[in-house]
Amino acid sequence: MVREMSAGPSRRRLAGALTALGGVTLLAACAEDAPQDTWQPAGENAQRIQDLQWWVFAIAGAVGLIVFATIAWVSVRYRDRGQPIPRQTHGRPALEIGLTVLPALILVGVAIPTIGTLMDLSRTSDTECVVNVTGQQWWWEVDYPPQEGCGGFSEPIVTSGQMVIPTGTKVLVRGTSRDVIHSWWIPRLNGKRDMVPGRVQTVRLQADRPGIYAGQCTEFCGLSHANMRMEVVALDPADFETWKANQLADYTAPMEGSLAAAGEQVFISQCATCHQVDGLVNADGVPIIAQPQERVFAGAAPNLTNLTTRNTFAGATWDLLTPTCRDDVWNASPEEFGAAYLAGVSADCLNEVDLREWLRNAPAKKPMYADPEQLGPTDGLNRGMPYLALSEAQIDQIIAYLLERQ
Amino acid sequence: MSDADAPHGATPPAEKTPEHGAPDEGNAPTPDDASAVAEKVDEIPMGGVPEPGPTGEAQRADDSNLLTELPDHAEHRDLHGGHATTTGLSNNKMGMWLFLGSECLLFGGLISTYMLYRGRQADGPGPDQIYDIPFTSVSSFVLLMSSLTMVLAVSSATRNDERNTKLWLTITALLGATFVGGQVYEFTAFYREGMGFTTSLFSSSFFTLTGFHGAHVTIGIIMLMALVGMISRQRVVGDKAEVVELVGLYWHFVDIVWIVIFTLVYLIPA
Amino acid sequence: MTTTGSKLLIGATVMAVVAAVVYGVIVGGALGTIGLSSAAMGLALLAGVNVYTRDADVSSMDTQAVMAAPAAAAAPGNSMWPIGAAVGGVLLVVGFVTYPVMVVFGVVVLLAATVEWTVQAWSERASGDATFNASLRGRMAHPLEFPVLGAIGLGVVIYSFSRIMLFLSQAGGPAAFATIAALILLVGFVVAFRPTVRSGAVAGVATIALVGLVAGGVAAALEGERELHPHETTGDLGREGQCDTGEETEADENASQTVGAKANLLADIVLHEDGRLEADALGLPGGAGQLVVARNNPTNVRFVNASGEERRLVLDLGTRPAVDENGDVIEDEEVPDQRCTALANEDGNQLLNFTVTEPSASGGPYAFVVPGVDGARVEVVVP
C-alpha cells in the first residue's frame, strides 16, 4: 500500500503547480480586447497602477513556484521507503528567523512604492476639468458644472451613460449617489471609487488617445447591478468643442405634421413627467420641467435632450447603434474615432430592436421594481422605468421624435 | 428583546466543573490539600519545551523529581471546596470576566455610534437643549452608591453573614430600581419635549445607547432579587459567596460603563 | 389515556394549524394568517396544559384505583382564583366601553387567574400528601410566578417613581430623587449595624415606604405632568420662514458648535471677516461664488463662521405655497422656502442637511445668504 501511494503526491504537486502557474503567470500576457481588461492601461493613472502591480504579481508567482517546488521535492525525497524513524528535531531558530525576515523585507520593498503611487493617485490640486457623476439605481448621470476648465462651460450640461472628456486633460470626477452605494470604475483609465450617498468622492481620470473606454458599477446595488454600465468617450479637444457646442445648442422642434411632431406630443403626455428635454415647451409655450421625484424613488431620470448623440441607452447596457455601426465606432482608429462618434445615431444605424423592446416593456427587459404591490415601502414610487403600455403606433412616433434629438 | 448576552445574564449557573472527585459540596477540603502545589506544576521553566539537542529522555529526567511529591490529582481541591483549576481562578469567575470582556466591545460599539452621530440632530432638539445635567448627575451618584452597597453585600457573603448579605443585596436592587426609575422619567420627559426615538440620528443613537445600558441594569436588578430569593430558600447551588461575587462583578461592570457613558454623553459639551 | 378534553383541544389545534396553512397559501394576506396561527398557538398551549394537568388527574383514568386512592379523598381547598377570573372578565367588558387599556389589563388578569386556578386544582389532587403537593406546586409554578411578580413589582415601583418625578418641578425632581436614595441608604445602614432590629419592623417600614411610593405615583399620574413644551428647533424656524432673524431665538441657545460630519460634506460655506461668503467644495480648491448641487440628492453643508459676530446661514429656496396646520395647501399664498442653521458664534460651525427638488432654472434662483451681512451670497446651481 505504501508503494502505490508514493507516486500519488508527485502528480499532486505537478497538478497543483501547473494550475497555479497557469493562473498567475499567464495572466501577464495581454488579452486581445476584453473591454474592461485591467491590464491594458490607456491613461496616465491606470498606467501608474500597472507599473506598480505587474512586478508584485511577478514576485508572488516566483515565491509560489519556490514553495511548490520545495514541497514537490520534499514529498518525493522523504517519502516513506522503510527508513528508520527520523531524528525528533524540534526546529532551528536561526533558520526560522531568517525565513521570517526575508518575506518581511520583500513586503517592505513592495510597501514603499505603494505609498508613493497611492498619494499621487489621490491628488486633486492639478485638476484641469471637473465632471460630476451621480449614480442611482441602475444608471449613471453625468453633469458638467459651469467652470473654466475643458474649454469653459457657461451653463451646465446634463447627460447620462457616456461621459465625454477631452484627451490629455487631467479630469477630476466628483461622484456621489442618490440612493445606495455604487462604484465608478473605468478599468483602462483608473481604479474604482465607491459612490457613497451623502459623500463626495473624487477620482482622477485621464485618457491619452481618443476612444471608448468601458466600465461597470462594481458595488452590489440591487436588482440590476449587472445592467448599470458606463463608458468614457475621449475626444480630441477640437472634437470635444464641437460636441459641447452641439450639447448646448437649443431645442429644434420637429417639423409640423411629421411623425416626429406626433412623437413630440406622445413624449409630452407620457415621458415628460420624468425625462427632461431642455427647451421643450407645452401647448401654451410654457417650458416643461420634469418632476421625476413624483414617480421615481431616487428622484431623477435620464436627461434626453441629446439622446442620439450618445450610442447607448438604459444604463449604457443596450446600444442605440446596430452591431455593424457599433463596431465601426468601437474599432475606429484613434484618428478617425472622433468623426465616427460625433456622427451620432443615424436613421439607418438605429438599433430598432432593443429600443422598441425597451419602450414596449422596460421592466421585462431590465429587472427593476415596477410591479405596484411591491412599492409599499417606497410609498408608490418606482425604482426604474415603469411599464407604460404604449401602443405600437405611439412607439413609432416616439422613436421618430427621439431620432431628432441629435 | 433581551440583548445578546449569553444566559450568563441570569444568575450564572453555579456550574461545578465535572472534574473528577466527589461532587457533594459537603466534604471539607482535606487538610493536606496544597493548592499551591498545583501552581508549582505550571512554573516548570520554559524548558518544558525541549531545546533542540537534548533528547526526550534527558528532558524527562529532570522533570521526574518534580512530579514525585505531587499528591494524586484526584483529591485536589482549591480553598472554597470547588475543583482545583490550573490557574487557581474558579471556572465561573473566569467565565464571568470573559463575558464582561465581550460586553466592553458591545458598549464600545454603541458609544462610538453615538459619538459619530451626536452632532446630527437634523430638525430635532440638540443635546445641550434637552439634557438635564443636575438630575442625571444625581441618578449617576445613586448608581455609584449601589456599587458601594454591592461591595458590602459581597463582604458579608464572604463572612457567611446571611442576614446582612440579603439586606445589602436588597438595598442594591432598590437603588438600581431608583436609577432605572430616573431613566424612565428622563426618557418620558425627552419624549414630551419633542425628542422621540426616530426624531433624529442623535436621538436614536442616544436612546439605543442609554436604553441598552438601562436593560443591563434591569437584568442586574432581576439577578439581585433572584439571588435574595434563592439565598433565603437555601436554593443556591454551589458556593454561595462566589455566586454573590459574580453578581457583584456584573453590577460593578454595569456601573463603570455608566460612568463612561455619563461623562461622554452628558458632560462633554457637544 | 388522553381524556376527551385533551382530544378536543388537540383536534382544535390541528384544525387551526391546517386552517392557517390553507388560508395562508390560498388566500394569502398577513392578518388572517397571523390570526389563525396565533389561534393555533393558543390552542396548542391549552392542549399542552390540559394534557399535562387534566390527564394527570388520577380520577379521570383509573376509576378502579381512584376509589381507593387517598388522593381522591382530599376535599378541594378554598381558592381565590374564581374571584380573580371574574374580576378579569368584568375588567375586559368594562374596558370595551371605557378605556381600551382596561381591556388589555382584563385579559392579563383573566389569563393569570385561569393558569393559577388550573395549577392549584391539579396540585391539590396530585398525591395524598399535602406537603408534597405544596412542594410540587412550588417546584412547578415558582419559576414562572417569581419572575412575573418580580417584574410587576419592579414595573410598579419604576412607573410610580417616574410619575412622581414628572409631577415635580424641574428643580424639585433631583431633590426628591436624592432624598429617596439617601433614605434607602440610611435604612440599610441602620438595619445593618443594629442586629437586634426584628425582621417584622424592617418588613413594616418597607411596606409603608412601598405603599407611600405607589400612592404618590397614582396621585401624580392623576394630577398630570408639569407642562413640558417641545423645544423650538431650527426646523421650526425654516418652516415658519423666520430664518432671517439675526438675533438669538429659543432654538439657538447653547446649540452645539462642532460638526461631527466632516467625512460626508459637499462643501464648506465660509463667512470671512470682510463679510465675503465663499463655498470651497472638495476637488474645487479656492473659494467659489457658486456651488453646484445635484438635484434630489440629500447633501450636507458645513457653515464656518470666521467673521467677528454670531451669524446664521440661511439657504433661500425662493417661495413655496403656504400650508396650514393640518397640511393642506392655501391657494395663491406664498411663503419664503428657507432652511437655516442655528446661530454659530465666532469660528463655531454648524451643519445644514437639505435636498433641492426643482432645478435652479425653474425653481427660481437659489442662494446661501447670511442675515445681517448683505454682501454675503453664494449662488446654488441645481442642473
Place this chain on the structure above:
Amino acid sequence: MAIIERPVPATSVGPALPTVTPSSSLGVFRRPVAATGWRSWVFTVDHKRLGIMYGVAATFFFVVGGIEALLIRLQLAGPDGTVLSADVYNQMFTMHATSMVFLFAMPMAAAFGNYFLPLQVGARDVAFPRINAFGFWSFLFGAMFVNAGWFLGGAADGGWFMYAPNSGVAYSPSHGIDFWAIGLQITGIASLSGAINLIVTVLNMRTRGMSLMRMPVFTWMILVVQFLLLFAIPVITVALFLLTFQRVFGATFFSVEAGADPLLWQHLFWIFGHPEVYILVLPSFGIVSEVLPVFSKKPLFGYPFVVFSGAAIGFVGWGVWAHHMFASGIGPISVAVFSMSTMAIAVPTGIKIVNWTLTMWGGKLRFTTAMLFAMGLVVEFTIGGLSGVTHSVAPSDTQQTDTYYIVAHFHYVLFGGAVLGFFAGFYYWWPKVFGKCLGERLGKWNFWVMIVGLNLTFGPMHIVGLQGQPRRMYVHTESRAGEGFFNITFWNFAASVGAFIIAISVLLFLINIWHTHRTAPPAPLDPWDARTLEWMTTNPPKAHNFDSVPTVHALDEFFHRKYEDVGEGDEHDLRRVATAEELLAEQEANADHHIHLPSPSYWPVVLAFALPIVGFGVIYNHLIAVVGASIVVLAMFGWALEPSVALDTDYDPPAPDDGPGTELATVGGGRP
C-alpha cells in the same frame, strides 16, 4: 425545575395500596437520565455528542451552501443565463455566503473544538457543559431561522456583508434581511457562549504537567479563535441591532436623508468581518499542524514559532479591517496605513507555511488521505495567500476589489484552506470518533477529484476577475466578454464545470462514510501512531474520557510514552517501549472510582428554542416576542435553580452508573 419523583413517606392509611402509576406526564418534567435513544441526544451535555451533532449540522449546511453555489454557477455558465432571475440570484449568492461562513465553517470549527479540546488538554468535559448544549441548540435554531427567509417571502438579498443603505426597507422590502439579521444574532449568542466555554476549559482545566507550551497546536489555534470570537461577536451584534432597529422600528441609522453616514455599517461589519475570516481558517491550521507531524513521524518544526505566529495573526487581525474599504473613499492616509498592516499580516502566515514545509523535510512521509488533504491545504492556501498579497497593495486593489479576482482569492483561502483542513481532520480523527477508519481508496478519489474541481473552479476566476468582471453580477453578456484566450464567457463555463466536479467529490466523501459504516472493520486503537493526548483513550472515548487523567511531562506526550531514545551522544535510535494498548491498560488499572459526570438537562434546549420565537415576534407581531421573552425568563430561572450535577437524592431510579431505571415510584404508597 426538576420535578423530583421522591418516594413519599408512607403516611397512607388503610391496606397497602396497589401501586398507582400516574401517567408519565407527571414525570415529564423529571430530569432526563436516559443514556440511549433520542433523549440522550437532545438533552445531552457531553462534549463528544455535542461535537458530533455540530459536525452533522455543519455538514448539512455545507451541502445546502453547495447546492446554492451550483445554482449560481449554472446561471453564470453561459452569457445571458436564464436559470435564475435577478432577484432569486441575489438571494442565492447572499445565502450561499451566509451558509458557508456562519452555518458551516464556524460550527465545524466548534465541532472539532468541542470534541477534541477536552481530550487534548486531559479534561473530562468542557467547563460549562449545559452552556455548551445551549450553544449548539441556539446555533441550530439560529441557522433554521436564517433559512426561514426562503419560505416566508424571499431570503436576504443584500450580499453576505449587507452594505447599508441597500439593506434598508426601501431597497429590500421582503422580510429576508430581518430573518438574516436576527438569525445571525442567535448564532452569535451560540458562538459567544462557545467561546467563553472553550477559553475557560483550555485555561483552567488542563491536566497536571500540561503547561501552555506543552499544549497541542490544535488547542492553541482553537484558543486564539475563541478569543477572536469573544471580541468580534459583540461588534457585529451592535451592527445587527442597529440594522434591525432601522428596519423594524424606523430608526435612521443608515438613511442618508437624516444625515447618516453609510460607512458606519462598513466599519462595524468589517471590524467583525476580518477577525471572522481568521476564525474560519485558524482551526484548519491547527488540524494541519496536528496531521503533518504524525504522518512525517517528526515533531512540528518550530512549535513556539507556529504558536506565536497563530497568536500574531489573531492579534494583527484586528488592525486590518479597512482593507475591505480601499475603494470606499476613506482617505489616502488611512488607506496607506491599512495597506501596510495588511502586508504585515502576510508575515506570520508565511511563517506557518515555512514551518509546515520544514516539518515534512527530513520526515518519513506516509501519504494517507489525511496527509494528502493537509498537503493540499499547504499548496492551495499558498496560492490564495499570494493572490491576497497582490491586492494588499492599495492602488492595484482599486483595480481588483469587488471583481472575481477577489472571489478567487477568498475561495482559494477558504475552500483551499478551511475546507481541506476540515477534510484532513475528518480522515485523521474518524477512527477516534466512530471507531472505524474511512476507506483510503475512496478517500484518495475524494481528494484528487476535489483538488481538480477546486483548481478548475477558482483558477479561472483569477482570469475572469482581471478581465474586469465584477462580483455579484446575475448575468454576463457577450458585448463585454472580449475574444481570444481570455474571453470571459469561456472561463465562466470552465468554472461552472469545476463546481460540479467539487460536488462529485463531496458526494464521494458521503459515499465513503456510508461505505465505511457498512463494511469497515473496527479500527486499531492507535491507527496512525499518533502523538497527542486524545489518542490515549478508547475509540470512541468513554463518557468520562480518561479513566485516570495522565500527567504530562513533555510536548507530544503520547509519542514520548511510546518511544524511548536509547542512542548515546548525538546519534539517535528510537526504540518502541510501549504500545497504545499497554498504555490504555495501565490507565484503566488505576482508574479514578468516584467520577460523577454532569447530568443532562432540559433547560439549554428550552432556552434555545425560545430565541427564534422572540425573533419571529420582533418581525411579525410583538405579542409573540413577549411570549418568547417569558419563555426565556422561565428557562433561565429553571436553569439557575437546577444543580449542574444531579444530586444522588435527585435520582429516583438508581444513578446511571448502576444501569438506567425507568419505573416510577408509586404515588401515595411506599417504595415497592
